[in-house]
Amino acid sequence: MIVSWITVKPVIARILRNTKGVDSDLLNDIPDWIGEGIFKLKTHYQLQLRVGQYPINYHMVNMPCKIDSLAAVVYKGQRLMPGDTSGLMPSNVSANTDSPFMSVIRFPANVQDIEETDINNYPFYLSTVERLNDMPSSGNQFYRVNYNKIETSIESGDLTLWYWTVPVDAEGLPMVPDNEDYQTALYWYVRMMMIGAGFEDRVFSHDKCEAEWTMYSARAINQITYPTPDEKMRTIMNTTGLIPNTLDWQTFGNNNFEGTFND
16 A cells, blocks of 8 residues: 655655766656656556636637546536537536536546545545535536647636646656665666666666566565555455454454464
């Protein structure tokens, strides 16, 4: 389980320290390669819910940078419904209809069950859900997503966008688990990609870097996904029956009677 996160700056510093003479072109590609490595490690990262106002320029709004998925679109206190594929007609929802947005706001499809550990700033998420669910829907205004822009039936004004994003530090660099094997795996992945891009590594070959990346990435995935005792207990409760065994906490799930101790 991931319980501590840090910026990727130590990983970048390790790369620059151990590979002397990196030109500017490769240096600019290092953050992108780190992002690729994070994706390949299949990190179950904590998504962060953010909100901001964005101007409408002749029915168009630019998507926020580093957006992972869109949660809600609000205009003057009313939530906009998605339009149909043609973009010519709004959804058939009357302005007098009760809010159709009850339950949770939209969450990325790759996360099936929303847990407290899935969301950065969980109290803010809960208050946001309550606020958005209390907003009425707009029956005569709509929006749709087109590439990296939002098209809306509103010609001008400001849209309030609620969206999910990967947590980043103050300089916009992604956060990674504070795990040594995880950071080492990213180091070897970037070094491997540098060699593939033409960097003359005088110490290691591409195959050596790939082997190290494969080994450390497997270790990192096992460590950050290993369940805690609480998560293991939840699994037991969900799979064994409606009435949990109260002794599981003390016996670590092993309820077999060991018998008496005989000399």
